[in-house]
Amino acid sequence: MLNYCNGHGRCSAGGGDPSPFVTCVCDKGWGSPDDIATEKDALCMLRTCPKGRATSDLPFSKNEAHPMRECSNNGVCDRLTGKCLCFASWAGATCQRKLCPNECSGHGHEWKNGSVVRYEGSASSTTWDESIGVGCLCDSSWAFFGADCSLRRCPSHDDPMTAADETDCANCSNRGTCDYGNGLCKCFKGHTGVACERQTTIY
Incomplete structure (x- = not known):
């Protein structure tokens, strides 16, 4: 007796080799990690997880790839709950969405x-x-x-040492270095201002 498949499947006669005995055919969402494709398990005690198109996997033919896999191969299945535990930077019911x-x-x-x-x-x-x-x-x-919008540009201004107009493109007026962490200019000697746009020394 198979404990009536734990209420998560139906009994089915094997009918011959290699499984002549009564086995369980599990309901959808229940099965075994060793036989996920057919969702058969001796007792239907373990959960299966939803599948998504694998973002990384071996191709299964010359022109076909990205087969359906549990948790899209971007996470692992919790066999007790049937929910995907996604790897870092992935989310969704099948871990199908990149964060x-x-x-x-x-x-x-x-x-x-x-x-x-x-x-x-x-x-x-x-x-x-x-x-x-x-x-x-x-x-x-x-x-x-930046990739995560964490970098800050420094104010730009016209380079006081040239005749060209670089107002919209010269970080710190080309007369200082930009700290992209806070967006502040560190002016070279002889220059000052929020954008290092003013001379303090006449050469």
């Missing part, structure tokens, strides 16, 4: 890769993973930048 680094540091928001590509133009084709990968779109492309 942005550091939640964009509070200075941006998450955009799917396909949307980022189309932000400044258009895409002529799509890929299977265009909605999986994500990136940070920083709130202000000038004030904050």
Whole structure:
């Protein structure tokens, strides 16, 4: 007697080799880690987890890859609850969604890769993973930048030592170094100002 499959399956006669005895055919969501594909288990005591398209796996034919796998191969299955425990930087019921680094540091928001590509133009084709990968779109492309929007640009101003107008592109007026952690300029000797835009010494 198989304890009536623990209430999570039905008894089925094996009918011959290699399993001539009565076995359990488990209900959906119940099975064995050794036989996930057919969801058969002697007692139907263990849970299976939802599947998603694997972001990393061996291809199963010349032109086919990314098979359906538990937790999308981006996490492990909790056999007691049937829920995916996602690896770091992945989320979702099947761990199918990539997370942005550091939640964009509070200075941006998450955009799917396909949307980022189309932000400044258009895409002529799509890929299977265009909605999986994500990136940070920083709130202000000038004030904050970097993969996680954690870096700060320093104020820019016209370089006081040239005749050209570099107001919009010269960090610290080319007369200092920028601390991208706090967005403050450290001026070279002989220059001062928030953007090192003023001379203090006439050479």
